Amino acid sequence: MTEPAITPDLIAAHGLKPDEYQRILDLLGRDPTFTELGIFSAMWNEHCSYKSSKKWLRTLPTEGPQVICGPGENAGVVDIGDGQAVVFKMESHNHPSYIEPYQGAATGMGGILRDVFTMGARPIAAMNALSFGRTDHPKTRQLVHGVVEGIGGYGNCFGVPTVGGEVRFHAAYDGNCLVNAFAAGLADADAIFYSAASGVGRPVVYLGAKTGRDGVGGATMASAEFDDTIEEKRPTVQVGDPFTEKRLMEACLELMQTGAVISIQDMGAAGLTCSAVEMGDKGGLGIRLNLDAVPVREDGMTAYEMMLSESQERMLMVLDPAKEAEAKAVFDKWDLDFAIVGETIAEDRFIIEHKGQVWADLPLAALSGTAPEYDRPWVETPPADSMEPVPEVDPIDALRALLSDPNHAAKHWVWEQYDSQVMGDTARAPGLGAGAVRVHGTRKALVFTCDVTPRYVRANPFEGGKQAVAEAYRNLSAAGAKPLATTDNLNFGNPEKPEIMGQLVGAIKGIGEACAALDMPIVSGNVSLYNETDGAPILPTPTIGAVGLLKNVRNLIGTAPAPGDLAILVGETTGHLGQSAVLARVFNREDGDAPAVDLLAERRHGVFVRNNRKLITAATDLGDGGLALAAFEMAVAGDIGVTINEGDLARLFGEDQARYLLACPFDCAEALMIAAGQAGVPVEAVGRFGGTAIRLAGSEAPLEDLAQVWRSAFAEKLG
Amino acid sequence: MRGAVIVFPGSNCDRDLAVAFRAAGIDPVMVWHKDTSLPAGVDVVGLPGGFSYGDYLRCGAIAARSPICVAVADHARRGGAVIGICNGFQVLVEAGLLPGALMRNAGLKFICKPAPMTVATADSPFTSGYTVGQAVTFPIAHHDGNYTADADTLARLDGEDRVAFRYMDNPNGSAGDIAGILSENRRVLGLMPHPERAIDPAQGGTDGAVLFAALAGALADA
Numbered sequence: 050m051t052e053p054a055i056t057p058d059l060i061a062a063h064g065l066k067p068d069e070y071q072r073i074l075d076l077l078g079r080d081p082t083f084t085e086l087g088i089f090s091a092m093w094n095e096h097c098s099y100k101s102s103k104k105w106l107r108t109l110p111t112e113g114p115q116v117i118c119g120p121g122e123n124a125g126v127v128d129i130g131d132g133q134a135v136v137f138k139m140e141s142h143n144h145p146s147y148i149e150p151y152q153g154a155a156t157g158m159g160g161i162l163r164d165v166f167t168m169g170a171r172p173i174a175a176m177n178a179l180s181f182g183r184t185d186h187p188k189t190r191q192l193v194h195g196v197v198e199g200i201g202g203y204g205n206c207f208g209v210p211t212v213g214g215e216v217r218f219h220a221a222y223d224g225n226c227l228v229n230a231f232a233a234g235l236a237d238a239d240a241i242f243y244s245a246a247s248g249v250g251r252p253v254v255y256l257g258a259k260t261g262r263d264g265v266g267g268a269t270m271a272s273a274e275f276d277d278t279i280e281e282k283r284p285t286v287q288v289g290d291p292f293t294e295k296r297l298m299e300a301c302l303e304l305m306q307t308g309a310v311i312s313i314q315d316m317g318a319a320g321l322t323c324s325a326v327e328m329g330d331k332g333g334l335g336i337r338l339n340l341d342a343v344p345v346r347e348d349g350m351t352a353y354e355m356m357l358s359e360s361q362e363r364m365l366m367v368l369d370p371a372k373e374a375e376a377k378a379v380f381d382k383w384d385l386d387f388a389i390v391g392e393t394i395a396e397d398r399f400i401i402e403h404k405g406q407v408w409a410d411l412p413l414a415a416l417s418g419t420a421p422e423y424d425r426p427w428v429e430t431p432p433a434d435s436m437e438p439v440p441e442v443d444p445i446d447a448l449r450a451l452l453s454d455p456n457h458a459a460k461h462w463v464w465e466q467y468d469s470q471v472m473g474d475t476a477r478a479p480g481l482g483a484g485a486v487r488v489h490g491t492r493k494a495l496v497f498t499c500d501v502t503p504r505y506v507r508a509n510p511f512e513g514g515k516q517a518v519a520e521a522y523r524n525l526s527a528a529g530a531k532p533l534a535t536t537d538n539l540n541f542g543n544p545e546k547p548e549i550m551g552q553l554v555g556a557i558k559g560i561g562e563a564c565a566a567l568d569m570p571i572v573s574g575n576v577s578l579y580n581e582t583d584g585a586p587i588l589p590t591p592t593i594g595a596v597g598l599l600k601n602v603r604n605l606i607g608t609a610p611a612p613g614d615l616a617i618l619v620g621e622t623t624g625h626l627g628q629s630a631v632l633a634r635v636f637n638r639e640d641g642d643a644p645a646v647d648l649l650a651e652r653r654h655g656v657f658v659r660n661n662r663k664l665i666t667a668a669t670d671l672g673d674g675g676l677a678l679a680a681f682e683m684a685v686a687g688d689i690g691v692t693i694n695e696g697d698l699a700r701l702f703g704e705d706q707a708r709y710l711l712a713c714p715f716d717c718a719e720a721l722m723i724a725a726g727q728a729g730v731p732v733e734a735v736g737r738f739g740g741t742a743i744r745l746a747g748s749e750a751p752l753e754d755l756a757q758v759w760r761s762a763f764a765e766k767l768g
Numbered sequence: 769m770r771g772a773v774i775v776f777p778g779s780n781c782d783r784d785l786a787v788a789f790r791a792a793g794i795d796p797v798m799v800w801h802k803d804t805s806l807p808a809g810v811d812v813v814g815l816p817g818g819f820s821y822g823d824y825l826r827c828g829a830i831a832a833r834s835p836i837c838v839a840v841a842d843h844a845r846r847g848g849a850v851i852g853i854c855n856g857f858q859v860l861v862e863a864g865l866l867p868g869a870l871m872r873n874a875g876l877k878f879i880c881k882p883a884p885m886t887v888a889t890a891d892s893p894f895t896s897g898y899t900v901g902q903a904v905t906f907p908i909a910h911h912d913g914n915y916t917a918d919a920d921t922l923a924r925l926d927g928e929d930r931v932a933f934r935y936m937d938n939p940n941g942s943a944g945d946i947a948g949i950l951s952e953n954r955r956v957l958g959l960m961p962h963p964e965r966a967i968d969p970a971q972g973g974t975d976g977a978v979l980f981a982a983l984a985g986a987l988a989d990a
Contacts, residue, residue, distance in 0.1 A: 201878050205909070206819040208780025292778050292822025383777065461881075468880045468909040470965045471817075473784035476972075487970055494970075602970045 052083035052353065052408075059083075063090035069421055076415055084353045084401060084408040088416065091319035091357055092326060095578050098420040101544040102576045105557045110565040115533055116572055117238060123164040123315060124234075125572025126241055127534045129598050133488065134241065135495055136170035137233035138573035139178075139538040139594040143580055145286045146228040150195025154228050155203040155289035159361050161232040162207060163315040166298045167364065169242040169305050170234025173472060174486050175204055176213040176479075177230045178499045178538070178592045182223030184455050184766045189218070192226050193767050199289075200230070201466040206291035207298075210475050211467035212484025213497050215592075216460050221503075224582025229538040231499055231594040235488060242305060244314040244324075246332035246367045246393050251311060253325070253336060253391035256364040256380060257297045259346040263287045264320070264359025293362040293385070300383040301364060307379070309372035316363040322356045324365040325391075326399060329413045332367075336413060338391035340403040352401055352408035367393060427550035433508045433642040439626050442635060444701050444745035445755075448681060450635045451674050452755055457630065458762035481608045481686060482669055483524045485599070494602040496530035498595050502673065503588035504628045505643035510552045514559025514591055515646040519706055521595035522567045523670035526655035527709055529606040529662045530597030535564060537574040537593055542586025544578045552589040553578075560591060566648035567655075569595060606658075607667045609687035610712030610738040614666050616680060616691060617721065618735045620654050620708030624699025630673040631702035650707040657730045658709050664717040664724070671708040676735065677701040677745055679710040681755065683738070687712075690740035690752050701745055712738055769794050769987050772810045774840065774856075776801045776831045781817035781853065781964065788964035789814065792980035794987070801834040811987045812849040813840050815856030817909070817962060827870065827912045828858030837863050849893055849987065850956040854910055857948070857958035866949055866958045867925070868917030873910070874941025880909040882973070883939055883961050885947050888931040892954045893986030895932055897978040904975040906961035908939060913960040915942040915949075925949055932957055 053059060060070050063086055073081055073089050081089065095101060111119035117134055118126035124138035142157025158175070165172050177200055182189045193216075204211055209232065246253075264287035304310055312332065314324040321338070329336040340355050350358075368376055368389075380387035394400075399416065401409040451457045460480060469478040474487035476494055483498040500520040506513030518535065525532045537560060542549040564571055580587040599605055610616075626632055627641020658668055667687065671679045676693065684691040693701065713721050718734065725732040742749045771794040775782045786796035789812075796814075797807050806813065820831035831837065837859070844850050844865050852860040860866045873879060884905045887898040898904065917925070922943055925931050932948040940960075948959025963976030 198877075205878060205880075205911075206778070206780075206822060208818060290822070292819060292824065295780065295819075296777050465881050466878045468878075470880060470907045470909055470962065470971075471780055471784070473781075473787060473965055473967075473971065476970050 055080055055086060063087065064094050065090055069093060072421065076419065082409060084356060085411055087353050087357050088322050088409055088411065091322045092416045093420050096318050097323055099576055100421045101423050101425050101578060102553065103422050104424055105554055108557065109561045109571045111570050111572065113568060113570045116570055118241065119572050120574060122243055123167045125534065125536060126168065127572060127596065128238060129493065132238050134236050134238040135233055135596055136165050136168045136236055137231065137536055137596055138164050139229055139231040139536045139592060140575040141538055141540060141577040142228045142230065143226065143540065143577050146196055147226050149286040150192050151199040152286055152288050154196040154199030156287045156361055157228050157230045158200050158203040159289045159291065159294050160317050161230040162209065162294060165232045165234035166301055167242065167313055167315045168236065169240050170236035171302060172209040172232050172234040174233045174484065174495065174497055175209045175211045175231060176484065176497055176499050176594065177228065178215040180217050180222045180227035180590055182218065183220045184218050186223050190767055196228055197463050197466050203289055203291045205468040207295050208471050210469050210471050210486065211479065212469055212475060212486060213479050213499065215499055216463055217456055219588055221588045224585065225580045225587050227540050227587065227590055229592045233495065233497065233596060242310055242313050244312050244328050244331055246312045246328040246334050248311065249334065249393055249395045251393045252368045252370055252373065252389045253338065253393065254366045254368045255343060255386065255388045255390045256366055257385055258290065258293045258360060258362040259344040259386060260355055260358045260360045261346045262350065262354055262358060265354055265357045287359045287361050289361050296383040296385055297362050297364065300380050300385055304376055304379045307372060307375050309369050309376040311367040311369055313364060313366045316365060318359065320358050320360065320363065326413060326416050328365065328367060329399065330417045335394040335396045335398040336391055337394050337400040340401065342388045342390045344386040344388050352403040356401060425544050425550045426547045427554050428547045429551050430510050430555055433627065434640065436627055436641040439632065439636065439698060441698050443748050444677060444698065445748040445750045447631055447635050447698065447702060448677050448745065449755060449758060451630060451678055452759040453762045454634050455763045455766050457674055457678060459760050460763055462764045462768055476602050476605055483528045485528060485605055487602050492601045494599040494605060496525050496528045496597040496599060498524035499592055500524060501590055501592045503590045504639055506556055506589040506591060508628050509643040510555025510589060511559040512643045512645055514556035515563040515648065516643065516706060517591055517593040518560055518563035518567060518569065519646045519651045520670065520672055521593045522569060522651060522655055523709065525595055525597035526658050527606060527668040527670045529604050529659055530599045531659065532567060532569045532595060532597045534572045535569045535593055535595045537571055537591060539576045540580055540587060540590040540592065541578050542581045549586055556589060556591045563648055567652055604662060606662050606665065608669065608683065610667045610683050610689060611714065612689055612739045614712035614714055614738045615718050615734050616693065616736040616738060617711040617713045618676060618708065618733045619658065619711060619730060620650065621731050622700060622703065622705050624703035625705045626699050626703055629702060629704045644704050644706050646706045653728065654707050654709065654730055657725065657728045661721055661724050664721045665711045665713050667712040669710050671710060673704065675702045675704050676710065681743060683710060683712060684743060684752055685756050685759065687738065689738050690742045691736060691738050692744040693736040693746065695746050769984060770810050771796050771812045771814055772799045772806050773814045773816055774799050774801060774836055776820035776834060778820045778822050779816050779818035784964045785814045785816045785853065788967050788980050791967055792984040794984050799836060801836050804835045804839060806839045806843055812851065812983060813843055815852035815859050817854030817856060820855055820859065828855060828862040831859045832862035841865060844956050847953060847955055851894065852958040853962055853964065854960055857960055858912065860956065860958040865956055866951055867921045868915055870912050871914040871916055872912050873914050878911040879939050880907065883908040884936040885933040885961065886936060888934050889929045891929060892932065892950050892957065893983050894957045894979050895982065896986060897982030905966065905973055906963050906976050907965045908961045910960055913940045915946045917943065933959060
């Protein structure tokens with residue numbers, strides 16, 4: 050068997066820049082083999098190496114007394130008391146989902162679930178944040194159907210409840226949809242499994258499904274811009290098998306109980322290469338692999354193909370040799386492959402043998418340690434121009450326009466395709482603010498949300514980054530949960546363009562400031578760059594996934610007001626219409642600055658809502674669509690009308706931050722006002738729940754009419 | 769009182785069913801699909817929801833041919849109680865322990881939502897805690913819950929009062945709005961909705977707890 054000669058074209062096809070190739074030559078003192086070139090390209094692409102973002106990611110706050118393990122492992126680990134921990138992460142599968150929506154989204158779910166159970170945690174909740182192009186773009190409907198079915202097909206079969214997420218539509222995603230999948234799991238705090246190998250001469254074991262040629266070069270594809278040759282890239286998308294993943298999880302969790310696992314790493318992007326290097330590098334060891342033993346499902350696979358395959362549902366593990374038989378028995382029980390494919394070695398080498406020949410012999414630590422890191426030039430996003438005046442329109446007409454837009458309409462068409470109830474602990478299903486699941490067998494509950502407003506981030510990356518964190522904080526607080534920590538999924542365009550890099554830098558700065566101020570450290574995350582098609586970038590979309598804790602599931606604040614409840618607005622309203630939903634939907638304008646985020650006010654108001662849960666029937670945060678949309682959503686949750694006494698368009702639809710709408714029984718209102726006064730929190734009674742109509746500043750419509758618009762708009766445009 | 773919960777590869781409501789059994793006073797014991805006999809003293813067998821064998825071939829078809837299903841069929845033939853929920857219902861029809869078939873939902877999509885139903889018979893160990901015509905809500909979560917059978921079978925199910933639950937707002941196209949049916953001896957229940965997801969106020973409802981309590985009561989009396 051001979052490998053192709055290394056040519057400049059071959060180097061370019063591997064996504065390596067000439068200076069990066071020079072670095073390889075310097076490192077090796079010789080030309081790399083074809084297999085070695087593949088290994089370098091897998092390790093040094095943007096997706097695996099974070100070479101453009103690393104410098105800035107280091108600035109994020111990642112520590113706190115609640116953090117057991119921050120970024121760097123498969124997922125972050127956070128203490129939730131009683132010796133238990135929540136393990137979570139969010140990750141993108143954008144490019145594969147655009148090329149092959151069902152399998153792309155399905156394997157995105159598979160990957161994030163594996164990240165969680167690799168750490169020894171049983172997944173207990175999932176969310177996903179989806180961004181698509183215009184609803185009338187010819188590709189959108191097919192993408193929505195494929196992605197939603199793919200997520201459902203995988204998650205439902207695996208058996209994890211999907212309890213939240215976001216779905217948005219904007220022309221900037223026409224050629225590049227975003228699929229960000231979040232998963233959280235539950236583990237004992239003293240039984241977390243890490244990826245660092247230890248001990249020389251220990252067996253390296255391959256677990257799970259067999260290796261095929263699917264996904265060869267996937268990570269490199271995910272680090273390139275799209276153009277009209279995109280359809281040719283379909284074979285780089287992997288195919289998911291949730292049934293195997295479910296068995297793999299059960300087998301891994303069972304195996305971990307036996308004490309046989311020294312370290313474990315899932316095979317995700319760049320499969321065997323990335324997982325082996327990671328385990329060796331973290332443990333300061335070398336790895337020797339003999340590919341003859343790798344279970345394969347296709348004949349004649351080469352070393353190159355095996356090292357770069359992204360076949361799904363596979364794990365790599367360093368095993369305690371004394372427990373080999375016990376470990377094998379567990380995998381036999383679940384009818385999964387279990388093969389010893391190598392060993393840990395003392396020298397810093399990564400040796401790949403196959404059919405009696407050495408195909409790669411590289412310095413292992415250098416593969417990740419000396420990966421290129423760039424300080425890319427960036428320019429600050431210029432301040433937004435001052436806004437043209439916004440004309441007044443009838444507030445009910447404006448509300449109806451929002452409700453009939455799939456961005457703001459009910460998403461039941463999506464949520465009902467996901468099993469939100471499996472595991473029997475779901476306390477709040479998707480569609481009603483943050484999702485909540487009980488911690489099995491306890492009174493505690495974990496609360497989940499994911500948020501970002503990309504229009505804000507484009508206008509003002511710094512404030513927009515802050516806002517994404519603040520909105521997540523508010524969604525957790527409105528459910529009564531104490532915010533614990535976050536994961537970030539940073540989706541941006543081509544970082545080689547200084548203005549795009551400027552968006553990334555600005556957003557990270559804003560996210561960092563907000564996470565520090567709100568005590569929600571970032572414990573895991575993922576960066577997806579090059580989200581452009583023919584040079585047009587997506588809206589900068591740094592999705593924030595956040596987790597909060599309720600000591601008792603009964604403390605979950607409701608979403609449905611009772612008849613006669615006062616509508617109490619928490620926070621300062623100035624009527625900020627820049628980049629607002631009403632501006633976009635009613636006036637087709639996306640101008641003005643993003644709303645400023647006062648982090649001290651966010652914290653004060655969030656604590657106030659949480660501390661006064663006994664005085665309120667229901668709560669929601671104010672985001673897109675401001676007071677009017679929040680009041681409508683609460684009304685529809687309670688199947689009851691609402692009257693908001695007065696206000697112009699800016700007051701009703703403005704998107705000032707740090708605000709909540711509360712439903713408060715009349716008898717509790719005085720106590721709530723006093724508490725607000727003591728806490729220095731501005732509150733105002735703005736109306737009342739009751740009756741069967743939505744009334745906004747004198748204009749009105751029957752609740753049922755508007756609810757019908759809201760319920761049907763999504764399926765009408767996309768179903 | 770003991771309840772066996774059969775665990776197939778791909779079952780994912782096995783724990784949930786065990787929790788519901790235990791809450792009703794039925795001691796659950798998990799039984800692996802490769803086993804060839806049920807543990808001694810089992811009063812009721814539960815076939816849980818999930819995706820046994822990944823739903824490959826046909827939902828429930830491979831599980832129905834698992835070694836343990838021979839023992840489950842023996843248990844049913846001896847008059848033992850069996851409850852199959854969701855994928856468990858699919859296994860029961862594939863195993864021939866209940867008539868009919870479960871096809872893809874009429875809307876061709878997976879559906880997860882609360883399903884309001886009426887209780888069609890109170891004459892079974894599972895439904896004796898309800899009154900006929902009572903409205904109850906259990907969540908559904910399935911892709912293949914569209915119950916169908918030939919006209920004679922449907923007429924027989926009606927005539928013999930063997931329909932256990934009917935949907936109030938048929939979500940999946942099931943014939944006769946059928947959500948669950950009983951065997952001839954009324955000791956085997958198969959249903960698509962999940963009573964085990966409605967046993968605690970934190971889940972949003974407790975209508976399902978009544979079913980498990982009635983079952984426990986009936987087993988205790990037996």
